[in-house]
Amino acid sequence: MLTESEVAQYHEAGYVVPEFRLSPDQVTRLREALDRVIAANxxxxxxxxxxxxxxxxxxxxxxxxxxxxxxxxxxxCQDKAILDIVEQLIGPDIVLWGCQAFCKPPGDGMEVPWHQDGNYWPIRPLATCTLWIAIDDSLVENGCLRVIPGSHRSQSLTPHFKEVRTDLVLNQRVVDGEFDEAAAVDVELEAGQMSFHDVFLIHGSNANRSPRRRAGLAIRYMPATSLFDRSSSSDGISAGYAVYFSNRPIWLLRGEDKTGHNDFVVGH
Ligand SMILES: O=C(O)CCC(=O)C(=O)O
Known part of the structure; x- marks a missing residue:
């Protein structure tokens, strides 16, 4: 579980790196799964x-x-210890709606531009806690996650522009001048460590020019007080690569659907 000061840091800074970490055995299993997925895709x-x-x-x-x-x-995604922490951050009604591996190969791992996640997500009201698990050590040299502490506080979206480049993971970038890049914090993690961040936090990461791979797993949890609104879905390549929200299965992992309108059947 998170300490009180870790929970407070999540709310004040928009992110937290807890003392809690995965066991070496869990990290090995995730690394093996990632290797299988890379080979299969x-x-x-x-x-x-x-x-x-x-x-x-x-x-x-x-x-x-x-x-x-x-x-x-x-x-x-369904790990009980992880869900106990997520519950401390977003409450008892928890929906799993996304999970993405961000693996930057050595030498040419792509940059993730400064962005807010919620910019293209069909969640109303917009709310999500992202858990980012380091599968490899994630350091400045291999392009660790970078965050702008406190940038989530207005709980609103900052203007983004579309930047189409083949060396970017995402084609959305926060407009220049909307935040102070000098305030950026590098979230360095050893394999098995993790961070949690709020949907409105501005974050990104540099390209990996180092000889070491940098892989992480981002798991997205929303409170079931929000609707995964398939009708407003931005299916297709709105992020720069194909995502299909309209028929993606989502799971109520804890509690109840307070909106009464989330669809836990589609796509299953
Ligand atoms: O893995 C990265 O460098 C970026 C991850 C990210 O943007 C996210 O989890 O929302």
Missing amino acids: PGRRPEQLVSVHISGREPGEPNPEGVVGDPEFMAA
Whole structure:
């Protein structure tokens, strides 16, 4: 569980790196799953492995978003100790709606531009806590996550512009002058450590020019007081790569659907 000061840091700074970490055995299992998924998806950049927690109908078949997933990632999403922490941050009604591997290979791992996650997500009201688990050591040299502490505080979206470049993971970037890049904090993590961040936090990461791989798993949890609004879905390549929200399965992992309108059948 998080300490009181860790919970306070999440709310004040928009992110927290807790003392809690995965066991070496859990890290090994995630690393092996990532290696399987990379091998099974040769046509995809490993920074853009969306919905890796969702398997296809048959083993080895892609999920509806075209990625061959792995059940090991779903097990991580449903880990009880992790959910206990998520509950401290977003309350008892928890919906799992996304999980993506961001693996930056050595030498040419792509940059993630400064962005707010919620810019293209169909969640109303916009709310999500992202858990980012380091599968490899994630350091300045290999392009660790970087955050702008406190940038979530207005709980509103900052203007973004579309930047189409083949060396970017995402085609959305916060407009220059909207934040102070000098305030950025490098979130360095050893494999097995993790961070949690708020949906409105401005964050990004540099390209990996080092000889060391940098892989992380981002798991997205929203409170079930929000609606995963499939009707407003920005399906297609709105992020710079294909995501299909309209038929993506989501799971109520704890509590109840307070909106009464979330659809936990579609896509299952
Ligand atoms: O892995 C990264 O460098 C970026 C991750 C990210 O943008 C996210 O989890 O929302």
